[in-house]
Amino acid sequence: MTIEAVPSVAIPAVDAIPGTKPVPWRHRHLLDVAGLSAADLDLVMRTTDAMREVLARPIAKVPALRGRQVTILFYEASTRTRVSFEVAAKNLSADVVNIAAASSSVSKGESLVDTVRTIEALGAHMLVMRHSVSGAPYLAADTFGGSVLNGGDGWHAHPTQALLDLYTIRERLPGGSLEGRKVVILGDLLHSRVARSNIWTLTAAGADLWLCGPPTLVRGFEAWAGRGAASGRRFHVTTSVEEALRDADVVMALRIQRERMAAGLLPSLREYAARYGLTSERLAVARPDAIVMHPGPMNEGVEIAADVAAGVQSVITDQVTNGVAVRMAILYLLAGTHADRSGAA
Amino acid sequence: MTTGGGPDLEISRAWLVDPAAGREGPGEIVVRDGILTAVTWLSGADADGIGPEGVVVAPGFIDLHTHLREPGNEDAETVASGLAAAAHGGFTTICAMPNTSPALDEPSVYVRIMGAADASGSPVELLAHGAVTVGRAGEQLAAMGELADVGVVGFSDDGSPVRSAPVFRAALAYAGALGLPIVEHAEESSLTKDAEANDGYVATVLGLRGWPVAAELTAVARALAILGDVVLDEPGARLHLTHVSTAVSLDLIRLARERGLPVTCDVTPHHFAMSDDWVAGARRWAWEAVDGTGIARDPWADGALVAPPYSTSVRVNPPLRAAEDAVACLTAVADGVADAIATDHAPHTEVDKAVEFGAAATGISGLETALGVALAAVDADRLPLLRAIEALTVGPARVLGDRTRRAGSVGLVEGAPADLVVFDRTERWTVTTDALLSRGKNTPLLGMDLAGRVLLTMAAGRIAYEAPDA
Numbered sequence: 001m002t003i004e005a006v007p008s009v010a011i012p013a014v015d016a017i018p019g020t021k022p023v024p025w026r027h028r029h030l031l032d033v034a035g036l037s038a039a040d041l042d043l044v045m046r047t048t049d050a051m052r053e054v055l056a057r058p059i060a061k062v063p064a065l066r067g068r069q070v071t072i073l074f075y076e077a078s079t080r081t082r083v084s085f086e087v088a089a090k091n092l093s094a095d096v097v098n099i100a101a102a103s104s105s106v107s108k109g110e111s112l113v114d115t116v117r118t119i120e121a122l123g124a125h126m127l128v129m130r131h132s133v134s135g136a137p138y139l140a141a142d143t144f145g146g147s148v149l150n151g152g153d154g155w156h157a158h159p160t161q162a163l164l165d166l167y168t169i170r171e172r173l174p175g176g177s178l179e180g181r182k183v184v185i186l187g188d189l190l191h192s193r194v195a196r197s198n199i200w201t202l203t204a205a206g207a208d209l210w211l212c213g214p215p216t217l218v219r220g221f222e223a224w225a226g227r228g229a230a231s232g233r234r235f236h237v238t239t240s241v242e243e244a245l246r247d248a249d250v251v252m253a254l255r256i257q258r259e260r261m262a263a264g265l266l267p268s269l270r271e272y273a274a275r276y277g278l279t280s281e282r283l284a285v286a287r288p289d290a291i292v293m294h295p296g297p298m299n300e301g302v303e304i305a306a307d308v309a310a311g312v313q314s315v316i317t318d319q320v321t322n323g324v325a326v327r328m329a330i331l332y333l334l335a336g337t338h339a340d341r342s343g344a345a
Numbered sequence: 346m347t348t349g350g351g352p353d354l355e356i357s358r359a360w361l362v363d364p365a366a367g368r369e370g371p372g373e374i375v376v377r378d379g380i381l382t383a384v385t386w387l388s389g390a391d392a393d394g395i396g397p398e399g400v401v402v403a404p405g406f407i408d409l410h411t412h413l414r415e416p417g418n419e420d421a422e423t424v425a426s427g428l429a430a431a432a433h434g435g436f437t438t439i440c441a442m443p444n445t446s447p448a449l450d451e452p453s454v455y456v457r458i459m460g461a462a463d464a465s466g467s468p469v470e471l472l473a474h475g476a477v478t479v480g481r482a483g484e485q486l487a488a489m490g491e492l493a494d495v496g497v498v499g500f501s502d503d504g505s506p507v508r509s510a511p512v513f514r515a516a517l518a519y520a521g522a523l524g525l526p527i528v529e530h531a532e533e534s535s536l537t538k539d540a541e542a543n544d545g546y547v548a549t550v551l552g553l554r555g556w557p558v559a560a561e562l563t564a565v566a567r568a569l570a571i572l573g574d575v576v577l578d579e580p581g582a583r584l585h586l587t588h589v590s591t592a593v594s595l596d597l598i599r600l601a602r603e604r605g606l607p608v609t610c611d612v613t614p615h616h617f618a619m620s621d622d623w624v625a626g627a628r629r630w631a632w633e634a635v636d637g638t639g640i641a642r643d644p645w646a647d648g649a650l651v652a653p654p655y656s657t658s659v660r661v662n663p664p665l666r667a668a669e670d671a672v673a674c675l676t677a678v679a680d681g682v683a684d685a686i687a688t689d690h691a692p693h694t695e696v697d698k699a700v701e702f703g704a705a706a707t708g709i710s711g712l713e714t715a716l717g718v719a720l721a722a723v724d725a726d727r728l729p730l731l732r733a734i735e736a737l738t739v740g741p742a743r744v745l746g747d748r749t750r751r752a753g754s755v756g757l758v759e760g761a762p763a764d765l766v767v768f769d770r771t772e773r774w775t776v777t778t779d780a781l782l783s784r785g786k787n788t789p790l791l792g793m794d795l796a797g798r799v800l801l802t803m804a805a806g807r808i809a810y811e812a813p814d815a
Contacts (some may be wrong), residue, residue: 034550034645113699133701134541134552135655142653154703156552196552220549227546231646 025333029141029148033159033200041166041204047329048167048322054091055325064332065094071124073099073115074151075131080296080320081151081161085128088327092335097124112136116143126334129153134193147334155191161295162197164326166205168319169250172291179206184244184286186278187254187303188217190265194295195254199224199235209235212244213254214276216265241276248286252293253278253304269302279305283313291315351379351806356767358395361386362403364735365756371395374402374757374765379806381763398770401797403734404756405437405764405804407741407749408712409528409611410503410587410687414784415461416454417446422692422784424458425465427712430690430783432802432810434713435737435766438470438749439690443481444504450476450487452495468807470750474499474528477516483508486516493523498748501528503587504662506564508534510571517575521582524746526609528585531564531594532663541703543621543664550645551625551654553702556664558591565594569601572608585744586610588689590663592673599682609744610677611687614718615661615709617675620668623659623789626650631671632727641668657698657705658789661691678736679728685741686733688715692785710785714776716768717795724796750805762806772798 025043027035036044054062070089074082082098089096099119112131119127125146129137134154141148152158169183170176183202189195189211202209211221221237228234238244245251260266283292292304292314300306309316354376361372361384371392375383387395408431414421422430424441431439441458443449449458455473462471475492479485481502489500500520506529507513517527537560542548544555568584575582589595589610601608620631620641627634627649634649636642644650659665666674677683691708698705719737722728742755754761773794778786802810 111696111700131701133703135702138653138655139699139701154552155554193552196550220544220546220555223546224549227641227643228550228645230643233645 025336028334029137030159030330030334031137031141031148031150032157033162033197036201038204041201044163044326044329044333045167045170047333048325051325051328051332054328061091061093063093065089065092065335068094068125068335069097069123070094070126070128070331071097071099071119071122072151073101073119073127073129075101075129076152078130078152080323081130084320084323085149085151085327088324088331091324091328092331094331097122112139113143116140120145126331149330149334152193154193155196156193157197158193158295159197160323160327160330161194162201163330164319164323165198165252165293165295166201167326168293168315168322169291171318171322172315173249177206178202181207181249182210182247183207183250183252184210184212184248185252185254186212186241186244186276188256188260189213189221189254190217190219191257191260192254198252199233203233203235210244210248211235211237212239212241214266214272215239217260241282242285245282246285248290250291250293251278251283251286252295254295255297256299256303273302277301277303277305278308280308280311283308293319295319352803352808353377354763354803356400356402359400359402359767360395360397361757362401362731362734363757364731364739365404365754365758367731369397369731372402376763376803379762381757381759381761381765384757384759397730400767400769400800401730402757402765402767404738405766405802406435406716406737407438407745407755408436408688408690408715409440409585409685409741409744411439411441411690411712412444412692412708413441413458414692415445415458420694420784421697424461424471425467426782426784427690427692428462428465428467428469428471429810430712430781431469432467432804433782433799435716435768435799435802436469436712437764437766437802437804437809438472438751439712440498440745441471441473442501442503443474443476448476448481449473450479450481452488452491455492455495455497468804468809470804472498472745472749474501474503476500477502477507477527478512481505483512486512486519489516489519489523493525497525498745499526499528499585501530501587503528503530506530506532506534510567513568514571514575517572517582517584518579521575521579524581526583526585526744528587529564529568530588531561531568531586533560533563536560536563539703540664541660542624543666545621545667547621547625547644553624558593558666558670561589561591561663562593562597565589565597569597569606569608572606576607582607584608587687588613588616588663589677589683590616590666590674591670595673595677595682602682609684610682611685611741611744612674612677612683613687613689614711614715615665616663617671617678618718618721619659619665619789620671621665622649622668623665624654624656626652626654626656628652628789628793630721630725631668632675632722632725634668635672639669639672655702656789657700657702658709658787658791660702660705660707661709662707675722675727679732683736684744686715686719686736687741688712690783690785692783693787695786698787708787710781710783710788712783713781714788714790714795716797716799717774718790720770720797721795763803764805765803766799767801768797768799770797774798
């Protein structure tokens with residue numbers, strides 16, 4: 001595909017009704033970042049720039065999704081991602097329906113397929129979903145007539161988080177390029193959909209990616225590093241924080257959950273904090289201008305020290321702000337393909 | 346048609362495969378009144394132009410491991426639909442697993458399913474394994490003696506391992522004295538809690554909970570260790586390890602046999618032909634998923650992903666393994682470490698499969714695709730045809746101690762009731778929900794073409810399946 005058309009649609013088109021301007025975006029759903037090309041990622045970044053411009057206006061609202069119903073279906077507790085999607089959809093003038101499913105469809109009795117059919121019958125054009133089972137959005141996409149946006153599935157993927165992380169890093173690094181920059185993801189890799197999605201986008205962007213955590217929580221990633229290297233997805237796996245952080249440009253800490261102790265994967269939170277917590281002392285071996293990230297919600301004092309989270313190197317609140325812009329961009333791009341396919345304006 | 350009522354049949358110029366005689370070649374067969382009256386091997390000019398790539402006649406297949414869902418889940422499969430599926434797949438003897446509801450842990454359930462088989466009118470022979478423990482709960486021994494009296498051919502808690510080692514030891518000894526094997530599903534359950542896919546590269550990328558190779562190896566090692574203990578007191582004890590899925594387990598079984606332990610094993614078509622790449626959306630055979638040095642290739646790197654990931658049709662226990670393990674399973678069939686190919690036919694309803702991957706029922710509907718998958722390996726020069734047929738006939742018969750009604754004659758035997766399958770290797774067929782006679786349409790092969798369409802299956806001298814246009 002070509003990306004020459006991008007500049008002509010990027011900024012002005014966001015004020016237009018979708019479907020009236022061609023968008024070089026060929027994906028109906030956003031289920032994963034694995035299938036996104038470099039051109040796709042570039043388009044998302046440019047469109048996010050346009051949405052940032054919208055957000056800077058006195059009235060941060062455009063009509064792009066007017067008349068579109070966006071249903072947000074979350075099977076797991078979430079504040080920031082759910083609200084971020086809701087704000088993003090409302091900024092685009094969509095009608096937003098929120099469904100908080102207290103537990104998984106399996107234990108509730110109604111199957112996910114039936115739930116999705118119901119949501120479609122109620123008029124949804126786009127479905128944003130979060131689910132505790134890896135791959136669940138693929139089942140929804142197989143059923144739903146519109147577009148499905150994965151808001152996080154099990155340990156598998158959190159595409160909009162990876163895109164907002166990429167945007168935030170590009171924004172903060174001089175020149176906006178990750179090529180050869182050392183990026184560290186620190187913590188519980190095993191259970192992290194944020195880490196898995198970031199592996200795809202950060203390696204695609206050319207980063208020198210390092211994964212670091214206790215041996216029980218980086219299990220399996222060495223196999224990925226070995227097999228994936230053949231196709232250019234190169235990264236390093238280490239249990240040494242010192243090795244990982246040395247001269248790093250970007251450090252992303254991941255949340256540690258208490259359940260990991262019950263599962264016998266860690267002795268204690270105290271020991272984790274002592275050996276793997278991102279403290280200012282540890283951060284001192286990174287580059288002086290290194291940025292600190294966290295997808296939230298944080299356990300301050302465990303995986304990240306409070307002074308680091310609130311320090312000058314932290315871009316954690318930027319991540320939240322950029323999250324709205326990235327989600328606006330994704331909703332906008334998917335609505336464009338949706339309109340083209342259905343013929344609806 | 347003669348007065349006896351059995352069918353007449355003549356097949357000339359076919360490729361006969363008779364693993365009981367260790368022989369294959371051009372030949373002809375004649376069936377009169379259901380009896381195989383003549384088996385003629387052709388040579389010289391008569392044999393010109395007859396090759397193994399055309400119409401093949403072989404003894405009817407035996408499946409050691411079939412799940413019928415009657416009683417308890419007849420929406421997924423009944424005895425009658427399972428027998429019809431068997432005949433369509435070329436099987437003339439199948440062994441039902443006891444994990445029905447209620448479990449086959451005492452004679453009344455056995456009598457019930459045998460009655461259903463009789464009522465179906467199918468000439469396919471139904472055998473059954475009894476449960477090892479009451480309710481397959483792993484605690485108290487089932488009525489093994491009574492079950493042996495009514496005719497079970499082995500004991501298994503399949504679907505689950507026999508969790509308690511002392512109970513497993515007792516069961517091996519008790520069954521041994523009855524002359525029957527324990528058919529063990531080798532899985533250390535504490536290592537597979539909530540597991541979703543083979544622990545490795547694909548599971549890591551897809552964020553699926555890993556199902557480690559060690560869970561099978563640990564259980565295989567435990568079972569062999571206990572067998573070695575039990576045979577000292579009960580020389581009749583026999584262990585059959587079913588659906589073995591890993592190279593290291595097969596290595597251990599090979600070693601145990603070299604040491605003289607009475608252990609046999611089977612592998613399934615899906616474990617020798619498919620790999621965990623299929624969970625990611627690949628649909629290439631396992632031997633195509635390894636490079637020239639036998640190392641698994643990266644399905645994300647070379648355009649192998651042709652289907653969406655997380656298809657529940659590939660969710661199975663044990664899970665599809667890495668391509669290296671799958672190739673090792675195929676090698677085990679070829680070199681005889683695996684005595685049999687068993688289908689682990691596990692039909693499920695669409696409702697039980699149309700859910701999230703991790704919540705889906707485990708199992709693949711396999712009776713009707715086993716031959717086609719085996720022939721794919723034959724076509725790829727990975728498995729000799731004679732050995733493939735042997736692993737579907739003589740091999741499983743030996744595991745059963747020749748307890749089929751064909752006792753001692755699982756071959757093309759003149760004078761016996763015809764029990765055979767005729768298939769055409771030049772004809773491919775498409776696996777569709779309509780083509781499958783099983784109620785379980787749960788196979789990842791839907792939409793794919795398989796070689797070796799079955800033209801005719803005869804069991805006990807009667808026609809069990811005949812292709813509509815054959």
